[in-house]
Amino acid sequence: MEFPMPRLLIALCLFVFSAGAHADAVATLEHFFQSTTTLSGRFTQKVYETNGPEISHSSGTFELARPGRFRWSYVTPHRQVLVSNGHKLWIYDKGLAQVTVRAVGKTLGRAPIMLLGGGAPLSDAYTLSDDGTRNALAWVKLVPKDTRNSQFQSILLGLHAGKVVRMVMFDQFGHRTVIDFSAVKRNQTLPASDFRFVPPKGVDVVNML
Template identity: 40%
Template sequence: MRPLAAAALLLAAAGAARADAVEALRDFVREAKTGRAAFTQTVTAPDGAKKKSSSGSFEFARPNRFRFEYRKPYEQLIVADGQKVWIFDADLQQASARPLAQALGATPAALLAGGALDKDFNLSNLPSAQGLDWVQAMPRDKEAVFQSLRVAFKGRTLAAIEVVDSFGQHSRLDFNELATNVPVPAEDFRFVPPKGVTVVE
């Protein structure tokens, strides 16, 4: 085989591999009706100098119900019940709520738990890196609160999400032990403010 022909085949194969990452994301949104995973989140300041790490668990049930439960280094709960998104800070004994449509929009949570992937995002393929296949998901809404969103798959399994917000801060969520289409209790997506907690709506 001629070198140019071989190079063309390699490029075509690489393009097909990246296209598979976009299809993996579409398949995930279409086929994963429920799911749960452990996660580790790393937030890096715009200058790259400061990093903060946290960890917890994540659950979702389509459409528009999810639960992020942060356990370390401090407890925080983010729950979407299909109508509102609640944020509860246990240390501050404070809870806030916003209408779902207002809080969700074209956000990483919407990408994971929503159902309008191609309506809300422009998808494009990125080169594989760190042993993962990456997809760029850019919000169609020009008023979105982040600059860029990348989603990584290992094979057909969701592995990570990276977000750069409007201030240049980087956040990365790495998922472990992801299980999809498993029973998730409906009460996990309900939030009732504990007695004595300040509620801001």
């Protein structure tokens, strides 16, 4: 099963913090990630052709424990779970009755889900800039510094009323992925077991470590 990297986000992304003035949005965003240990909540994810129609719509829940651990669970329209303990990534597709196991570094690299759940400062991998105000949201733009190995041309984080409420990703294939976050909880204790995965009995396990 090929891992749908542009459909991740995983991400995982989200959040409750004071945006401050627009001139301070970038510094506030970096401080927020540096001071966040866990995040959890719900998401809706829509994928569009760039400047075109919607081509997919999904929703589910997420949990992040920085650095490197996450559980990203698609509930609709198909059940799929992505779990990482920081070293291994399990991708469970319930409909296919298949689990794929991969190494996190080889699979995710500098993908947006690692932006959300990683431990390094955002400026290590991205050039950050204030992207103005649109649709009642203040935006911060992230452009990968390593453009050759990134699947995304740019990422936008939208802030409203002291929260990051939207993430927009533009990939190299002409797609735009929009993720909206809700019911977000920050820095609460999450069970360690949420970041381990035991394949259900009877499923195929494809080991790609």
